[in-house]
Amino acid sequence: MKDQNIYILGIESSCDDTAASVINNGVVLSNVVATQKIHEAYGGVVPELASRAHQQNIVPVVHEALRQANIDKKAVSAIAFTQGPGLMGSLLVGASFSKSFAMGMGIPLLAVNHMQAHILAHFIKDEEQKAPGFPFIALTISGGHTQLVKVKNYFDMEIIGETLDDAVGEAFDKSAKILGLPYPGGPMMDKLAQQGDPSRFPFPKPKVGPLEFSFSGLKTAVLYFVEKETKANPNFVEENLNDICAGIQSTIVEYLMDKLKNAVKITGINEVAIGGGVSANSGIRTALREAEQSLGWKTYIPKFEYCTDNAAMIAMVGELKYRTQQFAETDVISMARMKF
Template structure:
């Protein structure tokens, strides 16, 4: 029997809907929220209101693009956690209403598990299927709110073996950009300027954290003090050296991430290595992972750009695996800002 799933993602500031059939993504629609740019960050209340405005047209377009009718759906999947509680509520209540009206199963999805499984979404290059990781594999999930190393034994059996003790890598990018005076969202702009700069021009410290955990708060402080000291001596320091500063910051964040990933690969003996999450769209991280893969004989895997940032396709593929396992939720399930890894 064919399995068709409508998925909804509303954890932060992207309203997204996708349809998958038998694990193949038929549509993936994303509505971004520009309203937050003037505030330099996501405003939760404004995000919730924008989700309410966007969700019906986004779902409608996803269904039309997929050539699917509501009567052909077998389940509704949605992001349960983690995320902004108001934003999550919009997607959850919409999903519950459809599930009840259509009398089909409801599937609650953990947002970070979905980021990992984005690596399993079938894609093609020049008409040929792209290779996918084999279990077990390691996945470095990097976003504005999370930095984790996950050991994946199967689609629904994952263990976090390393995570940030304070700030996330994505936040380190965005806060550094803000200190540099770059507009929000600043992470992609650091990536853009870094491509024109010398990554060895300036040196920033690497936190000496034992085990597989990360820390980025000290690095952010070091960057702040570095800029304060140099701009005090020359007010035009940032303007004169922006590409080199961005390249140096980006290189340090990447080496912090990949040194821990290398350590995890040695400890576990796993050779299939993936990245996921919004920061996995960073060109420097993608290129360096491929270089390290050749150097250490890893099999490296990176999601397509459209599946790196928040999107419903990753919720759909996770929902597909949960449907096969019979892992359904009742209508009483509640979205939560935080949740244990599932």
């Protein structure tokens, strides 16, 4: 199937973004995302509301993806969807649509692991990003996951380290919430941190194994710090917001880089890639570029649109599976928790 002209329709619905994308031989023709604003009022994603919004959004999002790609649905070679991990109600909407589309059009169905997709997004053909060579180390950082992965081939991946409690994205969002920032707080904290002094308010880095992560203690440290300082000065956060954000972000970025350095040292692999929503953070992107210069690493940073949840990465994995005929049956089960 190497020389075949392949069109893959990708569907992503693991959390609160309804997304559809069309890829043609590794090139993205469309990448449409409908973001659900309703969760902002609740300070976090409400699963039931997310699944309802997916039901409303999925048909128009797919229609728009096909329109932007300028192809008829009959030209689609196969449909790929996120099997897991994610919110079960949200996953089921994408899976049900994809199964129905596959049966109706008489085309293959491709089930994709969401976390694998964040890693394999690097293989989308795009002038603005380069693909890593095998083997490489992938740091997948998102609202639900923090993992160090040894990637030996497209579908031969080994988790060599992960968080023992909370994910890094949750640490950003919860810390932001403590500071009174709106949800999602991570991107806002990143913006404010760029205007602050990271050395003014340092925070402790959790002590666990060389390749493991822990973020629950950091969130607690931020909470106690804010409570203590606002007791003495009610306006403390407002007066020092940029510096507090810079201190939190600097601590998290240094912590992630410490683990990456350990992974490179232990494995002997100096090709390093990042993926997941938090890989859009300016601090970690800058730190990786600096590591390429100072440590001699080869670093790979995805385009912003391939960092957060998107369907282009699902379609990319779908194409790789299509070429190796890794098709799914229509009774394939969605999984809220899913390993590689």
